[in-house]
Amino acid sequence: MRKTTAGTSEKGVLSALAESAGGSAVSGETSPTETPSALPAHLEHLTERARGYVAAASSANTRRAYASDWKHFAxxxxxxxxxPLPPEPQIVGLYITACASGTVTGDKKPNSVSTIERRLSSLSWNYAQRGQPLDRRDRHIATVMAGIRNTHAKPPVQKEAVMPQDIIAMLETLDQGSLRGIRDRAMLLIGFAGGLRRSEIVGLDVKKDQTQDGRGWVEILDKGLLATLRGKTGWREVEIGRGSSDATCPIAALEMWLKLARIAHGPLFRRVTNKGKSVGSERLNGQEVARLVKRTALAAGVRGDLAEGERAQKFSGHSLRAGLASSAEVDERYVQKQLGHASAEMTRKYQRRKDRFRVNLTKAAGL
Incomplete structure (x- = not known):
């Protein structure tokens, strides 16, 4: 067997794509600054531009996952x-077998089916950038993966939806006299009313084209707020109307945050520094939305019927999207559009609390 070459970095992965576009072969470690020799000198300035477009093709979180999974495999x-290069289906099949068996050094336990599928997708992406596509339909991969699913797959574990009464209780746990509490109030209400992903919440800017890492912007109007977002399914507009009272109005909460934080440009939701007295310039990350939802849901006693350890696993940033989908009493098409789903079936997966037996086919059949 061939001796292992070193794994590649995230920058190396981006370089690999730019280089493969120029026709050069890529193997082993790739220098982030290396320029393909096949390119004429007058085209070299396009290499960095190509790398920028590669970076824009996926989110920072996705690129980090791709790089981490390649490092794990290498x-x-x-x-x-x-x-690891060139791709060999038999080697990849043995790798995913090791992942499922819990025999990969450094892993504390066997990888879940979803983790293995993500790792496999990451390998396919990494190989494709080097112009050496991986054949996932090869029996060494496809048959092994099918066996892993049949043996280890579990029903999907859905996060708990936070309903309107839960959101109100969660808001009451915040310190409304502090900048952090005012910010967190706006984040919870905007996230819930917009049905936004956590990355979409923190990716918002005050206005269009204000930052390079922004994934959307807001426009406050008389009747509500219009958020323009770049999400998983492309660009979409999300309308967030004003609430029935200032206490639960997402627009009022956001306007208060912008006024007291003195934010007129750049990221919408930022870190609060200096023991809560100052607002920094740094954008929050999606994990902080998840922590906010979990912390306030636990403090408000949401799902208090469960054991403390079980409750802690029930809530995440996804709870906001699921809450809107489960509580909005409108035509399903409007919920689908708000969440940015390509199909109604995906929207229904978010509807945690619904009358599952509203249509009784047993009685309808005459029994």
Missing amino acids: AWCRRQNVA
Whole structure:
């Protein structure tokens, strides 16, 4: 077997795509600053531009996952004294078997089916950027993956939806006399009313084209707020209307945050520094939305019928989207559009609390 080559960095992955576009072969470690020799000198200035477009093709979180999974695979190959390049379905099949068996050094337990599927997708992406596509339909991969699903797959674990009464209780746990509490109030209400993903909440800017890492912007109007977002399914507009009272109005909460934080440009939701007295310039990350939802839901006693450890696993940033989908008493098409789903079936998966037996086919059949 071939000896292992070192894993590549995230920058190396981006370089690999730019280089493969120029026709050069890529193997092993790739220098982030290396320029493909096949390119004429007058085209070299386009290399950095190409890398920028590669970066824009996916979110920062996705690129980090791609780089992390490739590093995980390359380290496993190195320990087995085999090479990660070029792609060999048999080697990849053995790798996902090791992931499912819990025999990969450094992993505390066997990887879940969803984690293995993500790792496999990451490998396919990494190989494709090097112009060496991986054939996932090869029996060494497809058959093994089918067996892993049949053996280890579990029903999907859905996060708890926070309903309107839950949101109100969660808001009451915040310190409304502090900048952090005012910010968190606006984040919860905007996230819930907009049915936004956590990355979409923190990716918002005050206005269009104000930051390079922004994934959307807001426009406050008389009747509500219009958020323009770049999400998983492309660009979409989300309308967030004003609430029935200032206490629960997402627009009023956002206007208060912008006024007291003195934000007129750049990221919408930022870190609060200096023991809560100042607002920094740094954008929050999506994990902080998840922590906010979990912390306030637990403090408000949401799902108090469950054990403390079980409750802690029930809530995440996704709870806001699920809450809107489950509580909005409107035509399903409007909910689908708000959440940015390509199909009504996906929207129904978010509707946690609904009358499952509203249509009784047993009685309808005459029994």
